[in-house]
Amino acid sequence: MTTRWDAGALRAFAATLFERGGMEEEKATVVADVLVEGDLMGHDTHGLALLAPYLDGLASGDMQGEGRPTVLTATPVAETWEGGKLPGPWLVRRAADLASERAMTFGLAAVSIRRAHHIACLAAYLPRVVERGQVLLVLSSDPGTASVAPWGGTRRVITPNPIAAGWPSPTGPVMIDVSMSITTNGMTGRRRAEGTRFPYPALLDAEGRPTNDPEAFFTEPAGTLLPLGGMAAGHKGFGLGLMVEALTSALGGYGRADPPAGWGASVLVMVIDPARFGGTEAFLRETGWMADAVHANPPVPGGPAPRLPGERAWQRRAQAMAEGVALHPTIPPVLAARAAAAGIAAPAPIA
Secondary structure (H helix, E strand, C coil), X not given: CCCCECHHHHHHHHHHHHHHCCCCHHHXXXXXXXXXXXXXXXXXXXXXXXXXXXXXXXXXXXXXXXXXXEEEEECCCEEEEECCCCCHHHHHHHHHHHHHHHHHHHCEEEEEEEEECCCCCHHHXXXXXXXXXXXXXXXXXXXXXXXXXXXXXXXXCECCCCEEEEECCCCCCEEEEECCECCCHHHHHHHHHHCCCCCCCCEECCCXXXXXXXHHHHCCXXXXXXXXXXXXXXXXXXXXXXXXXXXXXHHHCCXXXXXXXXXXXXXXXXXXXXXXXXXXXXXXXXXXXXXXXHHHCCCCCCCCCCCCCCHHHHHHHHHHHHHCECCCCCHHHHHHHHXXXXXXXXXXXXX
16 A cells, blocks of 8 residues: 655645745745645655755755845846745746736746756646646756766766646646656666666766666766667757757856856746637637547557646646655655654654
8 A cells, every 4th residue: 555645744844844944934835835746746856855955955055045036137028037046946936926927918928047946846836827727838957067968978068957838728737847868867866776777778878878777877987868869869859958058047147157056957937828829718729629639549559548748647646635645765764854853743644
């Protein structure tokens, strides 16, 4: 039987730890909500698995628990923020809400954020905006580190550079959260700790040879993550990764050409309101047609029926909200240790 935890109890617990670590109450509540949302959707390397490193960032001063972003440039539809290493989930949630409000008037709006702290699971931001009938796009890179080599190269230049997008359809949200590399730094570290290999070549070793061994990522000189598309079409994934660099760090005016600022993110948040384009009804008619076409498509022999991106995550989220969150086995011991250090009780599993 799967052990589960109440989502509300996990949110309250994480928020309490963040507040005790020096984060303002509003920020602590939002960051806790975004982390738990990641676990609700099954993105368990970017949910509460980040609680400990976020707390460590607060303790070291790398993450700032108080303050507001500085607006560097602003028009009615676009702003650029200096994030000042404030909590990434709070900055992105705030930016998405602002862009959503303005898109209702102007059709679209965007916020570029530079020097945010890490922003957790990108998919976690999608439901809040999509349920308003809008389209949300979130792009992120981390100019303070690198893990992916240019196509044909062997040394790290960019990060996995994920893109998330969500939009409404008559049967529920369509949600994409895809890194521009085959795997992520977090999953590579987890597999190394578990002593397991990837079921396919996901990395290049330091000599540029494809490998499924996560240990290759931690050698000296270090290996690299393969771009999305792998050995067959990795040039496409690397090209998309460069696009993310341009639309995050370059657009915000702070990136790899500047001195490293530690673990963090350059971010672009954009909201599009279909009501200000062809109209909400027409948008849903088209997305509904596509959803029906996907679901009616004959599956490959012996395979599952085709599904829309994010469909399984949405179903998993509904189940977790009703029955409790299934945490990755590595997470509860960390929660217990952090609870003991703070002198509070860790959330108990649901009986």
